[in-house]
Amino acid sequence: MKTFKFKSIWLLSDSEQTARSESFSPKKTLLVGMNHTGKSSLIKSLFTALGAFPAGQLDRWNKDTTVLVEFSVDGVDYYVVQQRNNRGLFDAQGRLNFTSANATDWGRNFAELVGFNLILTDRKLKSVTGDARTFFLPFYINQDGSWLSDWSTFDNLQQYQKPIGPVLEYFTGVKPPEYYDLNSQKLVHQKDLSELRGEEKVIKTIKDRFGRTVPLDGPKTMxxxxxxxxxxxxxxxxxxxxxxxxxxxxxxxxxxxxxxxxxxxxxxxxxxxxxxxxxxxxxxxxxxxxxxxxxxxxxxxxxxxxxxxxxxxxxxxxxxxxxxxxxxxxxxxxxxxxxxxxxxxxxxxxxxxxxxxxRGDLKLNDVVRAMGAESAFAAFEAELSELEVKINPLVTAIDKLNRRLSELTNRKRSNSILSDFRKYYDIALKSLNMPSVETGKMNLNRRPKISGSGGPRSILAYYAALWHTSLGEYGSFSIPAVIDSPQQQGQDATNLPIMIEYIATKLPSDMQIILAVEEPTKFKFEKVIELNEPYNLLSPDQYDQIRKFIDPFTDAMYRALLG
The missing domain is CATH 1.10.287 (Helix Hairpins)
Known part of the structure; x- marks a missing residue:
């Protein structure tokens, strides 16, 4: 299972000469602060730097702020520096890997880096690779939209045509990464086979037409x-x-x-x-x-x-x-x-x-015609034999891939995954002080639609079921669960602690968790980040030190972009 983790973040505003840096626990991190102290700004900057723009506007936030994020993929550390639409990826030693000045290039490179090979359909019905938005989509509960009954986590998801189902099937294992690897190989083989079949058809057509002009039953000299x-x-x-x-x-x-x-x-x-x-x-x-x-x-x-x-x-x-x-x-x-x-x-x-x-008394004309015809037919047969040598392995490979694809998407596997998801959802509802519901017909992308204070708890139960399933037998990725913030729609003094306790104790133990709340909690979090001053997430005290650390990254990025 591939693992992605957030490690650290640096924020730098040159125009305001302010900055801030924070690190995250590989297990559970708690962001504590009242409204406007910067919880959402810090979290949204993580995703923005990686190419996923969260829905919702940040109040009094400088859009020219430079963001540097340290993250790891399967234990290998990387840095990404971002300013506006410009991004540069660096290895752990600070060596530049690639730069990008547009979202499309960055999305493709990011997907390749983390091994994210989901294929989606865009609005023009073209196949495109999923980017950071779809990579983080099931794992980030954005306070601006995600607590409702629709998927409003990131901006511009409308670029894709019905992406939610394929994204959830990908991470839960209904159609895992291996499926897309194999299907990609199959498409390449099918393209090659189609070209060879077309060539074979042309040769056979020419041979047949030639055969009607020069009969096959004439004299043979070869x-x-x-x-x-x-x-x-x-x-x-x-x-x-x-x-x-x-x-x-x-x-x-x-x-x-x-x-x-x-x-x-x-x-x-x-x-x-x-x-x-x-x-x-x-x-x-x-x-x-x-x-x-x-x-x-x-x-x-x-x-x-x-x-x-x-x-x-x-x-x-x-x-x-x-x-x-x-x-x-x-x-x-x-x-x-x-x-x-x-x-x-x-x-x-x-x-x-x-x-x-x-084969006796042959006329000279018969012999001359036969020699040309025989040479032509021999050439046709040789070409067809060569094509057959190329075609047969492709047919065998495609058949083998089809069998494996059928195994990966068979009904028994899909039903097992869906059964796990429904079981986890029912367990989460009970833990979150919600009544049980009929889950027999519940699908992966069927978000709950419950009004009142029960709505956020049912949404949390739904996401938790997805996370447990994604880390189960058929899952392929471990991605941080980022939750901002459970205090929605008037959670009372009884149910809000229940939600925080569930996040702290009932989510998968090997999953990185970043939770934003307004007040401290008694439940254990390995790292607690306290934010106290409204509209002052960045501080002038850290500006010089952080600027010296970030400048080499931004300088290298712009040299590459401008050179």
Missing amino acids: PEVFEQDIARLTIEINEINSEQEEIRNNIVRERETAESLELQIKMAHQALSQYDSDSSFLQTEPHNVLVCPVCHAEHGKTFMDLLRYSEDARVLRNLAVELKNDHLKISRTLEGSKDRLRSLDDNYRKISNILETR
């Missing part, structure tokens, strides 16, 4: 071409012979079926004829007593009811009609089989004649 013809024709005649045998067997069975149906139809007609005679006799002659013509027993008139002549005759007529229809069908099938057999016999005789043709 031994290898002659051998190829013999081998090809032998295969064809064996295939025809095999198909002939199969069709002959089918014809025998079909003829037997047709004869059987003819006999049944004849018997049905005879029975119907006998019925008509008996019925006419019974209806035209007066009979008080019926004498059986076989045993000469005498029966009363109810014997006609027992015989049920009318019903028997109706059934017999229906049977005769069905038999006739069946006979017509089998007759058509039989004729089709005979036609196919005649066609195969013609092809068999034609190929046999070619194989038995003597």
